Amino acid sequence: MPEAVGVSSREPSQGYQLRVVQEVLLALLAKEPSHGYQLRARLELALGPLAEALNAGHVYVTLNRLEKAGLVTSERVGQIDRPDRKVYELTAAGRARVMEWLGDTSWPKPAPAEFHLKLVAAAAAGLGDPVRLVDAQRHALLAGLAAAQRAALAEPDGSVAGLLLEGVVLRLQADLRWLEACAQYWTSTKERR
Amino acid sequence: MGRVLLVCRLAARDLRRRPAEAALLLLAITAAITTLALGLGLREVLSKPYQSTRAATAGPDVVASVSSPPDSGVPADLAGLKALARAPGVVGHSGPYPVVWTKLGSHGQTVDARVEGRDTAPAPVDQPKLTEGSWLGGGVVVEAAFADALGVGAGDPITLGRRSFRVAGVAVTAATAPYPELTCLAHCVPSGLVWVSQANARSLAPQSESLAYVVNLKLADPAAAPAFVDAHNPPENAPPGARASDPMPPLLQSWQEIHDQTASLVRNQRRALLTGGWLLVLLALASVAVLVGGRMADQIRRVGLLKAVGATPSLVAAVLLAEYLVVALLAAAAGLAVGRLATPLLTDPTAGLLGSAGAPPLTISTVGLVTAVALGVAVAATFVPAVRAARTSTVLALADSARAPRRTAWLIAISARLPVPLLLGLRVAARRPRRVVLATASIAITVSGIVAALAAHADLIDGASASDPSQTDRMNEVLLVITITLVALAAVNAIFITWATALDARHSSALSRALGATPQQVSAGLSAAQVLPALAGAILGIPGGLGLIAAVDPDSTTLPPLWQLLAVVPGTVLVVAGLTAVPARIGARRPAAEILQSELA
């Protein structure tokens, strides 16, 4: 029984890097200036179990980048028996950037194109049965769905992270439905040939 | 016009879709109508042979006789008889003819015979019509029914008294009821009639004083014969001052009375047929109700479809009624036809009357009554469902939720304590209480009929010695045919109800099997759902049958033997169990998966 094959060949080594981490940190600072560790804590709260994979130092690196870009400013605050901590604050340019991001309705790139081309290429080049490819992909997604669902069920009622997990589940369901359609199409194409 | 055509088309299409049910319905109603028609038709039939005999023999309107009291030495009042022949209203007469009672011997048997002296020349009133041989001419002529019973024909030797004679011929007459009806002249004895020459008659009498005389009168108004008879018959009690030595006054009999005597031969048959006919009508009604009930779910959905395409409730009801009316009318026509053809089988009168009964004329009243009954059956059975269907809302009808099974909480609670087959059976029955009532009624009607027939049979056996064996046989046949028809119809009903129940319960049967009931338990349950109502029906049928016989024939007090009564109940239960075992088994063995797949909640 093969282990589920991952969607991408990249293995998690140091944890994933958050793509929109810049915009998120700016947004989190919009309410009030915060310490770096506070920002990280709130991020982890929002991500729930997914935060485990978050790269530990990623937040601080990003904050530095933002400061260099002029979107935040930092101030060193002295502590009595601890090393100095930085407090970060949003600049006007940073606030503008946040508003721009909030108003942006573009949705993350949908997945179908790559997989679709994969199936067409496999069929055209005779490299493999598209239907078997679909089955394999389905099972991989189902494994992911199972994990997400289990995590979602484990979350207490009203947990905000539960909402994220629900989103994962539903997106995967939608993708799986499309994969069903792919399977039907490629099965009937096979029969017609 | 278009709507009528539409109704007809829809009704016809519906009947074609379910030919077996339509055929069953037709059969049930036809059987009922046939029996009814037979019973009703007999009334018409009875008159005909007598009338034709009367016409052919110039039958008398009044027969008057005098006799001498036995061993009194007083001669018969011949003068009184002759005076009657001149009474006002009399337009013709024949006789007086001498009559003497003697013993007739033939083929080793000896029976009582009544010998009448006649002339060779034809008489103006009551000249017996020969069916065989020739008139007198040195021999004797025997009355046809008597000859039939004795087994003699023209040319056979017989003895009268101690003298031998040769049978010259066989004839029929309307002046007296055919053998073996009692003839009452002076005394009432079942005696056969033999005509001899006047001389031979007188010579057969022991003394001339013991001769009796009979005269046949023709009246101006034949319908007035009973009045004439009443006017001239002696009063009940002897007038004051009568002496034993006075000659006995003449006794008169009108032709209507003789006709009634003839009729009594088939009167019992007619009663049996009418009773049986009405029982069959009730049974047919139950059959129709069952069939209609079984189609209700189908009908309601059709109603929904019709209404959804714009048919009004009245149109819908019209379609439903039309289907059953067509069948009922066909059945009525078929029943009348079969009844007409079958009447001679039952009512071939005794050989003593001319001609066979033939097909009875279809009087308006018979046709009307029969048609009304057929229509009534159809309407009664469909009225309630038609109204209900027409009033159901279209949405509900299409959703087919109108036929949800009934829930009887206490029955369900009781059934939980019973063994599994009874649990299943009771719950199956409780889902459709109307069907249980119909099943019980059907069996009750049948058992009532059987018990009544048994009682009538017992009565026949009791009176067998006094009546003609061929008549007893025929009556027994009639009883048997009616009983068999009742049982057949009830059996078909039972099988059909079981089948309908099995179909109706197929989902819950399949589910029970999926949940762990064995097929044997399920089929036992389906059988129990029939057997329990049958038991109730059988128990009800016994008093029902006894009440029926008391109502139809109040004079008969014979009860059927106790063992027969006791055997009816377990007999019925066993028969029903046997009949329903097969459909129940088939119903319980269909693959559960198939049923559960196709049934959506």
Added chain:
Amino acid sequence: MNASESLQHLGPVLRARGLEKQYGQGMGLVRALDAVELEVAAGETLAVMGPSGCGKSTLLHLLGGLERPSAGEVWLEGRRIDGLSEKALARLRRHAIGFVFQAFHLMDELTATENVELPALLAGRSPRAARRRAAELLERVGLTDRAAHLPSALSGGERQRVAIARALSNEPLVVLADEPTGNLDSSATLDVLRLLDGLRSSGQTLLIVTHDSRIAATADRLISMRDGAFVEETRLTHGSTGRLGELAGLEG
């Protein structure tokens, strides 16, 4: 034998070898199942997915003894059941197999309690014991306050939960569920999903046939079917949260 008596048996609860089912003949021959091999371990939840007409419901019916295979063997706890008489199969279903159907298949004229106690009554238990067990199970599925209602007064999700309670009535070795959420809306599906997940964690052996990926995702193991044969099999329990980040779009 039921669940509590079968602790000694260590092999798979359910086993099928070379299972085949054909309908019709000649030109009209339909192969619903084509030499299927299957094993379900004790306490395992197995999901079978596939498009309609792939034979997954047929598989379930064969495993539950509702239909006879054209060829092959079915073993329940070491006992071969495909050749048993209808009577023996019925007895088996009383104690060892519980069914949950897509169409619920509750008796319309019985209340929820009466529906749930029916298998116990058919198995010959006393009315009181059956009633007690029914109350227990209805509490377990969270329907105690609807116990006296008829199915027509229950929502789809509630009806299916009653059906699940009924399936558990005689402590079956395995519960066979055929498209349990096929007729349910999304919130009812979630209720049933939670219930099935709860059954799985209590150690009940489950075999679920479904086209709903969420229901399938509750299983320990997932098999895909196509045209009467198994095409893909995956173990689902070992999915880690690490991959979740990727699926959530947390890509660097």
